Amino acid sequence: MKVRDLSDLAFRNLREAVLRNSLTTLGVAVGVASLVAMLSLGVGLQQLATSRLAKSGLFDSIFVTPKTNLRGPGGGPPGTRTPAPKARPLDADARAEIYRMPNVIEVYPQIRFFTEVRYDGKPFATMVAGLPESSKASGAFDGMQGSFFSSPKADEAILQAEFAKELNPQTTSLIGKDLVLRYAERQSLPAQPGDPADNSGGFSVVPKEKHLRIIGVVETEPASGFGGFASGRLLIPLPLAENLRAAQVNDLRDILRDSSTDKPTYSSLTVRVKSPSLVETTEDQLKALGFSAFSLLDASKSLRIFFSVFDLLLGIFGSLALAVATLGIINTLVMAILERRREIGVLKALGAADGDVKQLFFVEAGVMGLFGGMLGTLLGWLIGRSLTLGTNLYLHRQNLPGVDISSVPWWLVLGGIGFAVLVSLAAGLYPASRAARLDPVQALRYE
Amino acid sequence: MTELPPAIRLESVSRHYLMGEAVIRAVHDVSLSVPSGEFLALLGSSGSGKSTLLNLIAGLDRPSSGSVIAHGQDLSKMSSLELARYRRQTVGMVFQSFNLLPRMTLEENVELPLRLAEVDRSERAARVGEALRRVGLEKRTGHRPSELSGGEQQRTAIARALVNRPKILLADEPTGNLDSATGESILTLLREIQRNPGMTIIMVTHERTLAERFADRLAVMGDGQLLPNGAPR
Numbered sequence: 001m002k003v004r005d006l007s008d009l010a011f012r013n014l015r016e017a018v019l020r021n022s023l024t025t026l027g028v029a030v031g032v033a034s035l036v037a038m039l040s041l042g043v044g045l046q047q048l049a050t051s052r053l054a055k056s057g058l059f060d061s062i063f064v065t066p067k068t069n070l071r072g073p074g075g076g077p078p079g080t081r082t083p084a085p086k087a088r089p090l091d092a093d094a095r096a097e098i099y100r101m102p103n104v105i106e107v108y109p110q111i112r113f114f115t116e117v118r119y120d121g122k123p124f125a126t127m128v129a130g131l132p133e134s135s136k137a138s139g140a141f142d143g144m145q146g147s148f149f150s151s152p153k154a155d156e157a158i159l160q161a162e163f164a165k166e167l168n169p170q171t172t173s174l175i176g177k178d179l180v181l182r183y184a185e186r187q188s189l190p191a192q193p194g195d196p197a198d199n200s201g202g203f204s205v206v207p208k209e210k211h212l213r214i215i216g217v218v219e220t221e222p223a224s225g226f227g228g229f230a231s232g233r234l235l236i237p238l239p240l241a242e243n244l245r246a247a248q249v250n251d252l253r254d255i256l257r258d259s260s261t262d263k264p265t266y267s268s269l270t271v272r273v274k275s276p277s278l279v280e281t282t283e284d285q286l287k288a289l290g291f292s293a294f295s296l297l298d299a300s301k302s303l304r305i306f307f308s309v310f311d312l313l314l315g316i317f318g319s320l321a322l323a324v325a326t327l328g329i330i331n332t333l334v335m336a337i338l339e340r341r342r343e344i345g346v347l348k349a350l351g352a353a354d355g356d357v358k359q360l361f362f363v364e365a366g367v368m369g370l371f372g373g374m375l376g377t378l379l380g381w382l383i384g385r386s387l388t389l390g391t392n393l394y395l396h397r398q399n400l401p402g403v404d405i406s407s408v409p410w411w412l413v414l415g416g417i418g419f420a421v422l423v424s425l426a427a428g429l430y431p432a433s434r435a436a437r438l439d440p441v442q443a444l445r446y447e
Numbered sequence: 448m449t450e451l452p453p454a455i456r457l458e459s460v461s462r463h464y465l466m467g468e469a470v471i472r473a474v475h476d477v478s479l480s481v482p483s484g485e486f487l488a489l490l491g492s493s494g495s496g497k498s499t500l501l502n503l504i505a506g507l508d509r510p511s512s513g514s515v516i517a518h519g520q521d522l523s524k525m526s527s528l529e530l531a532r533y534r535r536q537t538v539g540m541v542f543q544s545f546n547l548l549p550r551m552t553l554e555e556n557v558e559l560p561l562r563l564a565e566v567d568r569s570e571r572a573a574r575v576g577e578a579l580r581r582v583g584l585e586k587r588t589g590h591r592p593s594e595l596s597g598g599e600q601q602r603t604a605i606a607r608a609l610v611n612r613p614k615i616l617l618a619d620e621p622t623g624n625l626d627s628a629t630g631e632s633i634l635t636l637l638r639e640i641q642r643n644p645g646m647t648i649i650m651v652t653h654e655r656t657l658a659e660r661f662a663d664r665l666a667v668m669g670d671g672q673l674l675p676n677g678a679p680r
């Protein structure tokens with residue numbers, strides 16, 4: 001039989017027992033819907049997690065520190081101590097060199113210092129942190145009041161909400177106002193007259209002030225790769241912070257290490273590469289340069305493993321529902337054979353081959369699968385949407401920004417429908433071959 | 448006598464059923480030759496094996512032994528696919544209980560064999576119209592079988608059997624469910640069809656008088672075998 005006649009007959013047969021067939025189709029739809037909903041949840045959560053983590057810079061960042069002598073000064077017995085090769089300092093030269101490495105898009109130090117701020121004539125003590133330009137895209141500033149820094153060197157500040165409330169409970173009124181940052185600038189001391197060889201005998205700390213305009217208030221504490229500004233309550237552009245050359249928390253260590261140059265050294269640098277896949281090679285290169293380097297790549301690997309197991313479990317639960325639907329199809333078609341014995345007999349008497357009868361039942365199963373699949377995918381998408389809606393409603397009540405926890409990509413739509421058709425065809429296998437084997441003489445015996 | 452090969456030749460055809468230990472000889476050692484263009488009536492008491500024999504000729508069933516040869520082809524040597532093609536192209540069947548599909552209109556019922564034979568859509572309407580005109584139902588094409596009288600339903604079934612232009616028409620008690628006047632009109636129709644377009648007809652019936660009036664020859668069965676008293680008219 002030609003395809004058109006075959007589908008024609010199949011549709012006609014499906015319409016004849018419309019209630020039973022639509023109930024069966026609905027069964028398939030529910031099975032597919034649960035499968036699609038489960039998987040959309042899996043995909044959505046995975047996308048959410050990976051995009052959040054990718055934005056946060058956790059997985060494309062490498063944390064670089066100078067190699068430290070584990071034993072430290074005076075660690076071992078004096079007799080066995082050999083002068084260890086001096087660890088390479090993490091200074092401006094090193095920073096420039098790292099920046100020139102392939103695939104590196106950003107190298108920044110962590111600048112944090114504790115200082116005093118004057119606002120409205122009152123002093124406040126707080127932690128100031130420098131924000132790299134890239135943190136704008138990290139997602140942490142998505143729901144902020146006001147705006148991000150207008151330029152990487154602007155005299156502007158973003159306040160963390162808790163701190164902003166200390167300044168003024170009405171945080172929105174702070175935006176556009178000025179505050180004064182009081183900080184201590186370190187200045188190298190001129191060489192002592194009696195000690196001409198050593199021109200870096202130390203530095204003095206000079207109190208300074210900087211006027212900053214408040215341009216934004218950020219609600220959540222912006223988390224960053226390696227705590228770059230995690231504990232900062234007053235955030236300023238990183239280049240500005242570097243320019244301030246403020247007396248940093250690690251200065252004391254610099255003194256102990258009796259650095260021979262005037263150049264600032266960094267206790268650590270954060271290196272960002274183009275994509276997480278480049279982290280490993282770059283990490284090795286950094287180690288080859290003589291630094292300590294580590295990343296959270298392993299964490300991302302286990303995250304991927306977690307989600308594939310998660311998807312598998314969700315898929316299994318969804319498939320259980322579809323398995324029940326499969327039994328429904330088998331049952332419906334077997335019942336149809338009993339009911340349509342005579343019709344099958346007539347078709348065979350009129351010259352239908354076993355294959356024609358088989359195909360007819362097969363197409364009927366396939367059509368139920370196709371419609372069930374389409375309806376089910378739609379239903380699954382709706383379930384995913386309403387889960388997202390419900391979650392966002394809850395998050396909104398908690399004053400948290402909304403998220404998309406379910407996602408139905410094209411492959412899931414086509415996969416859902418295709419899977420339903422395949423499963424239905426498999427379910428039609430037994431009834432179809434049984435119908436094809438029906439003995440026409442028995443079926444046509446006059447009753 | 449012409450030397451034309453017979454339309455159907457049965458050579459010691461048997462169809463046995465096994466019921467536990469017992470063997471039921473529904474058809475046993477039947478040899479029969481039906482010349483092309485003959486109208487043969489198959490008579491016999493209930494259970495004598497008439498339907499079984501007809502189904503063997505129709506290619507719906509296979510003999511336990513012996514061979515059924517239709518227009519030179521041995522059905523017992525055919526694959527099931529070839530048998531299906533034989534049923535589509537060479538034979539048309541009419542049943543006592545009409546066996547029309549109730550949800551289809553007359554037109555669709557008659558079209559069914561054309562679908563199975565993969566006849567072009569463009570050709571189908573004309574063929575269906577021609578067949579329905581042949582049985583005098585051209586005005587009822589859109590009706591469902593249930594909206595027709597028994598005689599009209601049987602005419603539809605005959606149109607359906609004719610639509611693929613078979614060489615052999617097999618009818619199993621076509622008048623069994625009809626009153627005698629309607630039955631007679633159906634037999635008149637079969638007789639006309641035998642002459643134009645020209646066909647071999649084998650009809651199973653209980654009614655000897657009708658068979659004697661319309662058929663060219665009678666064959667009588669008893670206990671699965673042909674009785675010798677069937678003779679040409």
Ligand SMILES: Nc1ncnc2c1ncn2[C@@H]1O[C@H](COP(=O)(O)OP(=O)(O)OP(=O)(O)O)[C@@H](O)[C@H]1O
Nearest residue numbers: 464466471472473492493494495496497498499500
């Ligand atoms: N599948 C079967 N299994 C066992 N016996 C069968 C089977 N089919 C038919 N028979 C037997 O074969 C014999 C012939 O049956 P058949 O239907 O050919 O008779 P018939 O001459 O057509 O009778 P009727 O005039 O009542 O239609 C009967 O005795 C019947 O019981």
Ligand SMILES: [Mg+2]
Nearest residue numbers: 497498499619
């Ligand atoms: Mg019978």
